[in-house]
Amino acid sequence: MNNSIEIKELSLSIEGRSILENISFGLGEIEIACLLGPSGCGKTSLLRCIAGFEKLNHGEVSIKGVIMNNPNHYIPVEQRNIGMVFQDYVLFPHMDVRKNITFGIADLKPFRIKERLDELIELFGLEAHADKYPHQLSGGQQQRVALARAMAPRPRVLLLDEPFASLDIELRESLARELRSILKQDSVATIMVTHNQLEAFAMADIIGVMANGKLMQWDTPFDLYHEPKTLDVANFIGEGTFVKGEIINQTDVKTDIGNIKGHIPHNYDSGEKVQVLIRPDDILHDDDSKLTALVKEKEFRGPQFLYTLEMKNGLFLQSLVPSHHDHAINEPIGIKMAIDHLVVFPDIGE
Amino acid sequence: MNKVNIIIILLICSQFLNTGEVNAGEVNVYSARKEALIKPILDKFTEDTGIEVNLITGKADTFIKRIEVEGKNSPADLLLTVDAARLVRAKDKGLFQATNSKILNKAIPVHLRDIDNQWYGLSLRSRVIVYNPNKVRANELINYIDLASKKWKSRICVRSSSNIYNQSLVASIISHHGIEQAEIWASGLVGNFARAPKGGDRDQIKAVAVGVCDVAIVNNYYLAGMLDSSQEKEITAAKKVKLFWPDQRGNGAHVNISGAGVLTHAKNKDEAILLLEYLVSDKAQRWYSDINYEYPVITNVYDHSVLKEWGIFKMDNLALSLLGKYNTDAVKLMDRIGWK
Amino acid sequence: MILSNFSYYFQKKLNLKYSSLKKSGPSLVLVLISLFFCIPVFIISGSLFLPFEGVWVHLVDTVLTDYMLNSFLLLIGVGFFSLLLSVIPAWLVTMYKFPASNWLQWAILLPMAMPAYIIAYSYTGALDAAGPVQATIRDLTGLGYSEYWFPEIRSLGGAITMLSLVLYPYIYLLARATFAEQSVCVLEVSRTLGCNTMSAFRRVALPLARPAIIVGLSLVLMETLADYGTVQYFGVSAFTTGIFKTWFGMDSSLAAAQLSALLLLFVFVFLFLERRSRKLLAFHHTSNRYSPLLKQELRGIRAFFAFFVCFTPLLFGFIIPIGFLVGHAIEIYSGTIDYSFIRLLSNSILLALITSFLALFVALFLGYINRNNFSFINKFLIRFISLGYAVPGTVIAIGVLIPFAWFDNRLDNFLLANFNVSSGLLISGTLFILIFAYLVRFITIPINTVEAALEKIKPGIDEVAKTNGMSHFNIMRKIHMPIMKGSLLTCSLLVFVDVLKELPATLILRPFNFNTLAVRTFELANEERLADAAVPALAIVVAGIIPVIMISNSISRSRPGYE
DSSP: OOOSEEEEEEEEEETTEEEEEEEEEEEOTTOEEEEEOOTTSSHHHHHHHHHTSSOOSEEEEEETTEEEEETTEEOOGGGSOEEEEOTTOOOOTTSOHHHHHGGGGTTSOHHHHHHHHHHHHHHTTOGGGTTOOGGGSOHHHHHHHHHHHHHTTOOSEEEEESTTTTSOHHHHHHHHHHHHHHHHHTTOEEEEEESOHHHHHHHOSEEEEEETTEEEEEEOHHHHHHSOSSHHHHHHSSOOEEEEEEEOSSSEEEETTEEEEOBOOSOOOTTOEEEEEEOGGGEEEOTTOSOEEEEEEEEEOSSEEEEEEEOTTSOEEEEEEETTOOOOTTOEEEEEEOOSBOEEEEOOOO | OOHHHHHHHHHHHHHHHOOOOOOSSEEEEEESSOGGGTHHHHHHHHHHHOOEEEEEEOOHHHHHHHHHHHGGGOOOOEEEESSHHHHHHHHHTTOBOOOOOHHHHHHSOGGGBOTTSSEEEEEEEEEEEEEOTTTOOGGGOOOTGGGGSGGGTTOEEOOOTTSHHHHHHHHHHHHHHOHHHHHHHHHHHHHTBSSOOOSOHHHHHHHHHHTSOSEEEEEHHHHHHHHTOSSHHHHHHHHTOEEEOTTTTTTOBOEEEEEEEEBTTOSOHHHHHHHHHHHTSHHHHHHHHHHHOOEESSTTOOOOHHHHHHOOOOBOOOOTHHHHHTHHHHHHHHHHHTOO | OHHHHHHHHHHHHHHHHHHOSSSSHHHHHHHHHHHHHHHHHHHHHHGGGSOOOHHHHHHHHTTHHHHHHHHHHHHHHHHHHHHHHHHHHHHHHHHEEOTTHHHHHHHTTGGGGSOHHHHHHHHHHHHSTTSHHHHHHHHHHOOOGGGSOOOOSSSHHHHHHHHHHHHHHHHHHHHHHHHHHSOHHHHHHHHHTTOOHHHHIIIIIHHHHHHHHHHHHHHHHHHHHHOOHHHHHTTOOOHHHHHHIIIIITOOHHHHHHHHHHHHHHHHHHHHHHHHHHHHTOOOOSOOOOOOOOOEEOOHHHHHHHHHHHHHHHIIIIIHHHHHHHHHHHHTOTTOSSHHHHHHHHHHHHHHHHHHHHHHHHHHHHHHHHHHSOOHHHHHHHHHHHGGGGSOHHHHHHHHHHHHHHHHHHHHHHHHHHHSOOOOSSSTTSHHHHHHHHHHHHTHHHHHHHHHHHHHSOHHHHHHHHHTTOOHHHIIIIIIHHHHHHHHHHHHHHHHHHHHHOOHHHHHHOOTTOOOHHHHHHHHHHTTOHHHHHHHHHHHHHHHHHHHHHHHHHHHHHSTTOO
């Protein structure tokens, strides 16, 4: 089976400035991928390369086994049969919702157009808005129209550029779930760009973390969270703090907060200095534990508190605690460690 | 925009608003004659008499309207036009006053001035026929009336009916033959047009020269101007055509004048009359023929070679006030018979 | 005396502006100023309420249908060709890079500096039966005049061509500005949906630019309706021919005014419909994001084609006629550029400068009042002022002359009766009245521009500034002006060029011993001395080119993302 999208050693520079460097990945038939990274990391540029808005300096983009772009060969955007949703949707202001949705399929026979239109309107729940103009729609409605428009021609791949960025936070999660089920239902391979990891976790089968024009890691959300391959990825994904430690053997690390047991993914020699990532969910609250720490900051998150704790030796840790354990600032609380995935990086010093 | 800017603008404007008070030794002229064809002689007048002449050139009809609207405070002393009909119109609207200048009355023939001494002809032009000698023999041509006969089918060029010289020509035909005859004649003439009327008189002459048509009706000074041009191709075109004085055995060639009258509310009546008298002096009359190939209203003071070559012609002695009287009828007639 | 009167008038305006910007004051001021500018239009329209004379029977029986038909055909033709010559080049220079495209994007505007009557004279001289082109054909082929086919320049078709060639830049100007302002994202979306650049143009960019293009088109059509010089020279009996023939030929200024009023009525209905269609199309852009426009580079036959499409209007609208003029000018060069010529030049430029400043000032003033105090009366009056653009200059001039002379004479009577001093004609017969006539004729350009520019500034910006303690005046000066600078400059330069070219009102209203380049050109050309007319004509064009280039630069800079 062909990958729906295959990127090989892609590099892009604009006006001498390197934007993307040596990026390779493949995306399966109906997978949903997210490109995750801070602003300016090149994720939107990568999306534009796939769409065909940028011409590559090096490498190759293929869609469904057909080479779309390499330095000697370029298929224009309009012939790639891709769907794209832009950051602020960019609906055509001079057309109503129907016209917007059917824009890309205007060449079909009228009854086909109507068939597809009805299907999409139903799929996106736009029945009540079909005759409205874009400026009469709310942000969420605009986003659905933009998606429906992009999906109308049954694109080979769907590219979404920060599709939730201009929506209310409450709307984001419900839409993300909804969208995921729609995409799965329509079985279209999708790449979505976002800087919000929760969105990425909610949507993606697979996530690519980008920084400084490079693809740092291409992995499932679970592996990315629990087994980040670089310090940058670890820093960017999830929350947590680093503690210094020293390798004892293949399963044990000695740290300032005691010995930690777990599976160490890479080969480290005994005695090697390392940094260990401690996630907030690795630290459990236990009133009976002898190990205590002072609450220095607390952040209410509904079901949980995120406590920032100071150990006796001055180290800071974070802990997620069910929210009925409401402790005051500077109050000592008991904690214990429950670390399944030991994330270790070499300590290269400050 | 702040206040400073506005003040600056006002200061600039104030320069513009200075129209100057009316001084003694000054005369203000509204002239339908173009600047190039009047300014030099006005400058000579100033030189000879010390009287300043202030000039605006434009179109006679808009001047008439302007003088009417300006009423008693109108700064203009003299209205100069290039056709008789407009002078008659200005008189009918009560814009002119009578002048009792013996010099003017003596110098200008009766039919070239107003019966009540309100306006005076200053120069004379004739509407003549030009023809292509390769296609037309001079003895085939008779007069304006004959141009409506069948033999001239598709051979005639003339400019549009918006033009005052055509309106005056038709008015003169109405005066001589009555409106019904004139209408029959004009519709015959229009039927003989080689093309829809367009362009000016020089264009009609050039059209004859290149063979678009065989004859054309034009004012004589345009042909003279081309013959005397500094441009080679103008001369070449003009030399290909010949001038024919129409109706020499009948009423004579249709003439029109450029003329002027002193305005009712003139503040400088004396100076205005002095200027008029200056314009009929031998010196000025000669200048008209030199600068614009027109004939003088006083006899035999021209010596321009082109005019001399054309010789003496018999002019139509119709009272020019009739051209004004029948102008509206002429226009309506031309509209009716479809003279574009 | 005159100065103090004039400044008093302005002072009053200013005081009102600053003292009562809150309540009904501004609306009243706006109504008064608008009424002031509407006077000529009112006077002309008022004629409709006077009895219709016998002339009308004659007109209706004979020529009126012909005039209307010709004007209609003229409008259709000029509308079509000026769209053809402007919209596609505007798109090409905005979206593509091809040989000389950087240079063409402003050069296409150049015909704007060319008065319609001058291009008509210059083409006629060359293409007429007696002109050099046909003469060469006859010499080469040995054929006589009637034995070959050659398009007749002096015809309806010729008039359409000439007017289109000098008027298309109005549409080009607005179309290019709009294309440059369009969010690139909209075009990119359409490409992901399978549109190539041509269909993106047809289905997205063009419909989005339509309101702006319609504004340009309505300017072109109004200029066409107001034209007299070209149609008269070409012997085309258009509606304006009718107005002047009725007035001059049949000595019926009332019927002429009534004909003009009918013209106004037509334009009013047209403008009303145009406004309505624009309101229906009021596009609220859904994207505020602009990425810099990356021009696509064209090569080979496509590049040649693009060059050809953009160069053609420039070639026929500017290069060829200028070539003829320069040819003439060289022929008779001796002694035409003297002291009096410099006077003409400076008169023309000064008039144009003052008018464009004042026009902008008045338009801003009205625009601000209208922005802060919306009312339908204001809207209506502002629309009414715009009508001046479609009225022939001669008619405007008379419409201006009548009320001012009336006022002057009344004032004179009053002063004579009470103080035994005579003021004579205080305002009429001065340049003030001429400038006022220009304003009535051209003020629609800045009014519309200011209105559109102010609409684009969201009220939120004002509110933010107010919370920062900025005064109204400072908001206008420090926030609005920089935002609107580009469009304000463009519209004042448009007025500048228009005044430079203006002939009929100048001819009637100018004071003694005062001439402009346009007047000089007209007089010489009217005497059928085309060669002599070439030098002042060229001077008009040259004086007009500089602002045209400035206009073009200001557009390029106005594009979001411009660096």
